[in-house]
Amino acid sequence: MSEKMASAQFAPRRTIVPQKRFSSDTLAPGVLLERFHPGGKEGPNREVHSDIPGGQTWAETILLGDANDAFQLMIPDIRMPANQLWPLHWHDCWTAVVVLEGRCVIGDWYMQPGDVFIAEPSIEYGPLLIGPQGCRLLEVFAQGHLAPGGYAPEYRDHPTLQGGERVFKERSALNERNDGHSVLALADAKEFATGCLKPGAIWNLGNKDDPDRGIMFDTRLKPGETVAKHSYGDWHGILTLGGSLEIAGQRVERDGLLLIKPNSSVSQIAAGSEGAQLLEFARTSRGLKRQPMV
Numbered sequence: 537m538s539e540k541m542a543s544a545q546f547a548p549r550r551t552i553v554p555q556k557r558f559s560s561d562t563l564a565p566g567v568l569l570e571r572f573h574p575g576g577k578e579g580p581n582r583e584v585h586s587d588i589p590g591g592q593t594w595a596e597t598i599l600l601g602d603a604n605d606a607f608q609l610m611i612p613d614i615r616m617p618a619n620q621l622w623p624l625h626w627h628d629c630w631t632a633v634v635v636l637e638g639r640c641v642i643g644d645w646y647m648q649p650g651d652v653f654i655a656e657p658s659i660e661y662g663p664l665l666i667g668p669q670g671c672r673l674l675e676v677f678a679q680g681h682l683a684p685g686g687y688a689p690e691y692r693d694h695p696t697l698q699g700g701e702r703v704f705k706e707r708s709a710l711n712e713r714n715d716g717h718s719v720l721a722l723a724d725a726k727e728f729a730t731g732c733l734k735p736g737a738i739w740n741l742g743n744k745d746d747p748d749r750g751i752m753f754d755t756r757l758k759p760g761e762t763v764a765k766h767s768y769g770d771w772h773g774i775l776t777l778g779g780s781l782e783i784a785g786q787r788v789e790r791d792g793l794l795l796i797k798p799n800s801s802v803s804q805i806a807a808g809s810e811g812a813q814l815l816e817f818a819r820t821s822r823g824l825k826r827q828p829m830v
Contacts (some may be wrong), residue, residue, distance in 0.1 A: 567802055578615065620665075632676040640664060687702055754816075766826040783802075
């Protein structure tokens with residue numbers, strides 16, 4: 537077998553991306569109800585069990601923003617196989633990782649469902665090692681066009697990095713602290729933050745005085761609690777993690793996401809009989825607060 541043929545054989549399609557949404561409904565002008573695909577951490581059709589070198593992932597992405605905006609906040613929903621290893625790498629924007637199912641290691645932290653990791657732009661972190669039961673996580677990029685980031689040149693032949701478009705380049709002066717290492721202990725780097733989902737928790741994806749920073753926060757609604765008709769000054773997303781919502785005659789359960797364009801009228805929202813756990817996103821600080829409407 538030629539070297540070229542062998543290389544092609546060893547370069548599987550690393551990440552499966554669905555061609556369309558599981559479902560998408562327009563509730564009102566500028567208000568969409570998107571639903572992530574079912575299947576949990578295994579993928580809709582157990583894709584993560586595919587027997588390929590480096591492991592098969594499955595991912596779909598929600599964007600807050602459109603072509604008229606300077607940038608879009610990107611929210612990939614990623615399903616990953618057991619024991620998959622992604623080496624040290626970086627992204628050139630503020631990045632958040634939220635574990636939804638299963639467990640994974642980032643650096644030296646074994647994350648479990650509900651754990652949150654925040655990294656500043658262009659700071660190398662990792663590795664990311666998926667737990668023995670697989671993992672589903674959200675990887676939130678404050679500015680999607682800066683998400684590719686990079687891997688140091690020594691990882692060019694890493695099995696998991698075959699079969700996709702990767703950026704390989706020399707480490708920055710700060711990231712040179714990782715030369716000769718496979719793991720960066722999170723306590724050794726002040727550019728990271730760790731936490732977990734809990735009522736009222738908020739994470740700034742940017743400097744806290746930057747009006748263009750992305751924002752992510754945890755909201756809890758009691759059974760039957762309502763949110764009056766309102767709007768937002770910028771793109772806003774509301775992901776249901778637990779319980780349910782009722783809006784415009786639609787029931788929104790786990791993995792349902794309201795995608796709201798700036799200044800669009802959002803009908804009253806009511807929590808279901810078990811209440812609701814929500815993870816909300818604002819493209820910028822202008823999309824943070826609810827603006828009451830009559």
